[in-house]
C-alpha cells in the first residue's frame with residue numbers, strides 16, 4: 001500500500017482511529033504468520049498444532065468481533081453523520097458478509113490439521129485477498145472521521161475490561177513503542193493497569209504458537225516485518 005495513514009494523528013496523539021488501525025495491523029501480521037506456518041504444517045508436533053488451532057479460533061473471533069463493532073457501532077454512526085460515506089459503507093458491509101462463510105471454512109480446516117493443510121492455506125489466501133482492499137478502504141475513507149474521537153470508552157464491568165486488555169495486548173505486538181505510550185495514555189485507568197500483565201501473557205501465547213519471531217516497530221497499520 002502506498003499511502004497508509006499514520007497510527008497517531010498529525011499532532012502525535014492517539015485516538016479511536018489508532019486503536020482501529022492497530023487491529024488492522026494485527027490482522028495483517030497474523031495472516032502473514034498463518035501463511036508461513038501452514039507451509040510447514042506437517043512438521044508441527046501435536047502441541048504446536050494445538051497452539052495453531054487455538055490461535056486460529058482467537059483470530060477468527062477477533063475478526064468477527066471487529067466486524068460486529070463496525071456493523072453495529074462505527075458504520076451506522078458515520079453513515080448518519082456523513083451522507084457521502086453511505087455507498088462506501090454499503091460496500092464494506094457486503095465485504096463482511098462475504099468473509100463470514102470463509103471463517104466457517106477456516107474453522108473446519110484448522111480443526112482438521114494437518115490433513116486439511118491445503119484447505120487452510122486456501123482460506124488464508126482468500127481472506128488476505130478480501131481484506132487487503134477492505135482494510136485499505138476503511139483506512140483511507142473512515143479513519144479521518146475517527147481521529148477526533150480521543151478517548152476510549154470505560155468498560156462496563158471487570159469482565160469487559162479484561163476482554164479489552166487481552167485485545168489491546170494482541171493488537172500491540174509489533175507497534176512502535178512511542179505509539180503504544182500515546183495509546184496507553186488514552187485508555188481508562190483500570191484498563192491501562194491491566195495491560196502489562198495482559199501483554200506478558202500475550203507474549204507467552206505468541207512464543208507458543210509462532211516461536212521467536214521478533215516484533216516489528218510499526219507506526220502505520222502495515223506490519224514492518
Ligand SMILES: [Fe+2]
Pocket residue numbers: 067070092096134138
Ligand atoms: Fe471492516
Ligand SMILES: [Fe+2]
Pocket residue numbers: 024066070135138
Ligand atoms: Fe476494520
